[in-house]
Amino acid sequence: MNDLAGRHFVLGLSGGIACYKAAELCRALIKEGATVQVVMTEAAEHFITAVTMQALSNRPVYGSQWDSREPNNMPHINLSREADAILIAPCSADFMAKLLHGRADELLSLMCLARPIDKVPLLLAPAMNREMWAHPATQRNMMQLAADGAHILGVGSGFQACGETGDGRMLEPPELLEDIIAFFQPKLLAGKRVLVTAGPTFEAIDPVRGITNRSSGKMGFAIARAAREAGADVTLVAGPVSLPTPRGITRIDVRSAEDMLRATMPQAQSADVFVATAAVADWRPASASDHKIKKDGSGKPPELTFTENPDILATVAQSARAKSAALFCVGFAAESHDLAANAQAKRVRKGVPLLVGNIGPATFGADDNALLLVDDKGMREIPRASKLQLARELVADIAQRL
Numbered sequence: 001m002n003d004l005a006g007r008h009f010v011l012g013l014s015g016g017i018a019c020y021k022a023a024e025l026c027r028a029l030i031k032e033g034a035t036v037q038v039v040m041t042e043a044a045e046h047f048i049t050a051v052t053m054q055a056l057s058n059r060p061v062y063g064s065q066w067d068s069r070e071p072n073n074m075p076h077i078n079l080s081r082e083a084d085a086i087l088i089a090p091c092s093a094d095f096m097a098k099l100l101h102g103r104a105d106e107l108l109s110l111m112c113l114a115r116p117i118d119k120v121p122l123l124l125a126p127a128m129n130r131e132m133w134a135h136p137a138t139q140r141n142m143m144q145l146a147a148d149g150a151h152i153l154g155v156g157s158g159f160q161a162c163g164e165t166g167d168g169r170m171l172e173p174p175e176l177l178e179d180i181i182a183f184f185q186p187k188l189l190a191g192k193r194v195l196v197t198a199g200p201t202f203e204a205i206d207p208v209r210g211i212t213n214r215s216s217g218k219m220g221f222a223i224a225r226a227a228r229e230a231g232a233d234v235t236l237v238a239g240p241v242s243l244p245t246p247r248g249i250t251r252i253d254v255r256s257a258e259d260m261l262r263a264t265m266p267q268a269q270s271a272d273v274f275v276a277t278a279a280v281a282d283w284r285p286a287s288a289s290d291h292k293i294k295k296d297g298s299g300k301p302p303e304l305t306f307t308e309n310p311d312i313l314a315t316v317a318q319s320a321r322a323k324s325a326a327l328f329c330v331g332f333a334a335e336s337h338d339l340a341a342n343a344q345a346k347r348v349r350k351g352v353p354l355l356v357g358n359i360g361p362a363t364f365g366a367d368d369n370a371l372l373l374v375d376d377k378g379m380r381e382i383p384r385a386s387k388l389q390l391a392r393e394l395v396a397d398i399a400q401r402l
């Protein structure tokens with residue numbers, strides 16, 4: 001992916017042990033297509049050298065407002081004017097306090113103060129000991145910085161370099177990257193609640209066996225991520241998959257279709273959009289055995305009988321909230337042939353305004369896909385692309401329909 005192609009960042013490092021993570025973050029930004037100008041405070045240079053950051057960013061690092069490399073001797077103006085964002089990672093407690101007061105006694109804080117506030121967003125990745133993070137002064141500073149227009153990227157929790165455990169670690173570079181990419185996406189679903197089902201279901205035969213399918217959950221997880229990037233409050237009800245949870249969403253793990261229905265229905269009461277991407281098993285064994293079914297020596301396999309599972313999408317689509325159009329329902333159809341006809345028929349049968357068709361065997365487990373959007377007026381194809389890209393286009397399409 002090149003989600004940051006064409007974007008230019010000033011990556012500012014203030015003093016903290018998390019400076020070692022800034023090297024990896026710099027690399028990650030560049031891999032995603034961005035260009036990076038590193039600026040370091042004197043304190044940061046105690047933790048990591050400018051040589052490292054210069055090699056990774058492929059640009060000389062700035063550290064002083066008196067740097068004579070700038071012909072007009074104004075690096076604080078020049079560097080901040082060409083940036084799409086200033087990202088301070090790590091942002092120490094002391095540096096937050098400085099920003100709060102608009103101090104400007106070294107290059108990085110001077111540059112933050114001198115930035116055109118409407119054009120160059122300021123993103124902060126705090127990093128500090130848990131007591132420093134929890135201190136009322138720091139919490140007060142963070143709230144005020146947010147009120148002043150800074151975007152706080154949050155902190156991680158866990159083991160700290162000082163030996164203590166708690167909140168205040170800098171987020172890991174992949175987490176920061178996901179949040180930075182999300183920051184730049186248009187907020188088409190701001191204030192909306194989006195509910196997504198994803199993955200397969202697992203229908204138990206006995207305690208060690210069951211029936212499932214090849215759905216990887218990737219499309220549904222990408223939709224959940226894209227909806228969150230678009231500013232929505234997202235809940236993801238996931239069948240058994242081994243995918244990391246996208247940042248900033250609520251995930252509810254379930255196993256069977258009945259579990260999925262139980263988890264989904266209460267959430268649907270307050271959602272504005274429901275996207276059913278899950279490949280829910282159509283049938284489950286009529287009764288799951290409490291004990292592992294053993295071979296009985298007769299050479300005859302056990303006879304399984306099946307019961308039809310509840311149709312989660314159709315049930316939600318019949319709810320009063322969906323009927324009153326307060327909840328917009330989107331179904332998926334994985335077909336093997338005649339995609340357009342099958343998708344249109346399924347849309348009518350499920351009673352949903354929008355159905356998204358795809359060719360099942362071509363998408364299960366893959367990182368890319370192609371989608372066919374079917375509504376009562378006709379259809380539109382979104383050509384083959386990464387699932388995240390498709391998810392963003394689908395989210396934009398849904399946002400227009402609300």
Ligand code: C5P
Nearest residue numbers: 276277278280310311312313331332333
């Ligand atoms: O009927 P079919 O499984 O092809 O329909 C696919 C759509 O219906 C998907 O959106 C899927 O998530 C949803 N579905 C469901 N509950 C089921 C079966 C399918 O929500 N039991």
